Amino acid sequence: MAEASAIEGGFADLVLDGQRVFRAVMDALANPGTIRPLGAIAVPPSPLTPELAAVALTLCDHDSPLWLDATLRASPSVADWLRFHTGAPIVAAPAEAMLALVADAAAVPPLAEFAMGTDEYPDRSTTLILGVATLDAGVRLTLRGPGIKDTASFAPSPLPPDFMAQWADNRAKFPRGVDVIFVANGRVAGLPRSTRIGEG
Numbered sequence: 139m140a141e142a143s144a145i146e147g148g149f150a151d152l153v154l155d156g157q158r159v160f161r162a163v164m165d166a167l168a169n170p171g172t173i174r175p176l177g178a179i180a181v182p183p184s185p186l187t188p189e190l191a192a193v194a195l196t197l198c199d200h201d202s203p204l205w206l207d208a209t210l211r212a213s214p215s216v217a218d219w220l221r222f223h224t225g226a227p228i229v230a231a232p233a234e235a236m237l238a239l240v241a242d243a244a245a246v247p248p249l250a251e252f253a254m255g256t257d258e259y260p261d262r263s264t265t266l267i268l269g270v271a272t273l274d275a276g277v278r279l280t281l282r283g284p285g286i287k288d289t290a291s292f293a294p295s296p297l298p299p300d301f302m303a304q305w306a307d308n309r310a311k312f313p314r315g316v317d318v319i320f321v322a323n324g325r326v327a328g329l330p331r332s333t334r335i336g337e338g
Contacts, residue, residue, distance in 0.1 A: 170329055209245075263314065272323070
């Protein structure tokens with residue numbers, strides 16, 4: 139039964155659905171704070187959400203070490219499903235991950251515990267994929283920086299504790315630092331490390 143559940147629930151059309159999600163994620167990161175429809179959804183085992191699963195199917199492969207938060211690690215079927223559909227090795231420590239799947243954004247480890255990359259290889263950092271309840275009904279974040287004309291905003295919730303201070307520290311490390319992808323309700327928003335955040 140566990141083997142069957144690991145095989146089921148991937149994209150209906152692996153190529154086209156993957157392309158739709160990839161375009162949505164890349165557009166969200168290129169235009170911080172802009173909310174985009176994911177365009178395709180997977181049907182993974184709980185507590186992995188369809189949105190987290192869709193992004194994982196699109197970005198993960200055998201060369202991208204994957205970290206799972208405690209909520210996802212508690213379900214062996216989630217790891218089985220991800221290994222079968224993506225081939226990604228699942229790692230124990232946040233600093234070892236190229237991608238991190240987080241079902242409980244309020245309990246994510248400090249951003250500084252994830253891989254920051256180096257000045258020579260800033261791409262050797264972690265991209266966090268945070269599952270949240272909403273992208274537009276939390277505390278409104280005002281964004282400035284590359285990819286934004288004047289300002290942009292979105293309102294994800296819940297946010298990790300002390301997120302604003304953590305993000306300021308993360309941005310100060312540029313070109314090192316983590317990038318964050320928020321997903322909720324079939325939609326995605328991006329927060330690259332170059333973005334400045336204020337409330338309001």
